[in-house]
Amino acid sequence: MADHQYDVVVIGAGPAGEGAAMNAAKHGKRVAVIEDKLQVGGNCTHMGTIPSKALRHSVKQIIQFNTNTMFRDIGEPRWFSFPRVLKSAERVIAKQVKLRTRFYARNRVDLYRGRAHFLDQNRVEVQGGIAGREILCAQQIIIATGSRPYLPEDINFTHQRIYNSDSVLRLSHTPRSIIIYGAGVIGCEYASIFVGLGVKVDLINPGERLLSFLDGEISDALSYHLRDNGVLVRHKERYSSVEADDRSVVLTLESGKKIRADAFLWCNGRTGNTDRLGLESIGLEPNSRGQLAVDEHYKTEIPHIYAVGDVIGWPSLASAAYDQGRSASAEILKDDYIRFVNDVPTGIYTIPEISSVGKTEEELTDAQIPYEVGQAFFKDLARAQITGDTVGMLKILFHRETKELLGIHCFGDQASEIVHIGQAIMSQPGDLNTIEYFVNTTFNYPTMAEAYRVAALNGLNRIF
Incomplete structure (x- = not known):
């Protein structure tokens, strides 16, 4: 049986693996992806980000229906079963899988179904696939196997409850x-x-x-x-x-x-999916949580083997994983685009949701940085009053003397969208990164984005 020869082999078809594979393929590399699930998308699409956020959206709609006085004139409050609400997530998952499968086909990335197992530092065996035992050989290998819930042995997770x-x-x-x-x-x-x-x-x-x-x-x-x-x-x-x-x-x-x-x-807690890769045969040893150590270019201790996504630990976010995958393949390509992803915004989809980027008040206080706070409460915004989502606030932290933006923190409806305005301005060079941008910029009215102007004026009025 002949080995299949590739420039890059990616293990895992989640966001990190997809980012790595697509970037390499678009630059002319011959790429293969190994995925042990029946469909692409990884834990993000099937077990994590997509289903939980789709669930949250449906539940939020139920809450709005049950608390809006306009609907109370129509009927009594209604409650929906968890399985019924989950069906909305299943529809989104199917669309995501279809979309991502098309990405691999369009970019001529070979997709192998089965479990990856290292034979040596350049050869990976695909076990349990439809075509039986296959061996892939590559100059560079990217591990993007993701993670799973950490399960202590003293709890019976096979029980139906x-x-x-x-x-x-x-x-x-x-x-x-x-x-x-x-x-x-x-x-x-x-x-x-x-x-x-x-x-x-x-x-x-x-x-x-x-x-x-x-x-x-x-x-x-x-x-x-x-x-x-x-x-x-x-x-x-x-x-x-x-x-x-x-x-x-x-x-x-x-x-x-x-x-x-x-x-x-x-x-x-979660555990990196490394226990069945046969890493002992190539001299790589994960930590106690199954995570691999990497340098600022996502290289493991073996220079031509990279690791990205949840399998390396923090920040364990789909958004960061995709960028990590792109960066790892950019390093392989010797492309100008390469960055160590360490400045991602948080996005927490509670009800209401939370998002932030930059420093917290506690971090600035500990560092003895003279900062000030600008606040905008959603209950005072016309757009929030129209939609009824009045719970929440936007908080801007900025340097008292230079006016430089130091942190953006948002709690409430659409927080994970709102934060990106502040993130974009924070990334600007020099004098462009100041709270005064929000005062000197005209925002659409009524919008949630207007919270930046309100918070900026609130903060600047505190300076004396």
């Missing part, structure tokens, strides 16, 4: 109550989704506050609104045991508390 952030998408009913363990991004997003469906939610946070990497004021706002919507948040709690039977799940905490619910959802 115990779920993780992947398996919850197979939930066939709507539980009356659910315990969510882990209050990171995924845990907070699912807490918003389930409470929006009328489910009683206990959110267990091993840390001291929600999403501690956020600006403190934004974190506090999220905590308040989750509680206001009915989520019971418990901080500084760790599990001792999780026991389930045919009727319920009981979570016992180290503090001695016991919580009973219809279902249990584990959202506490």
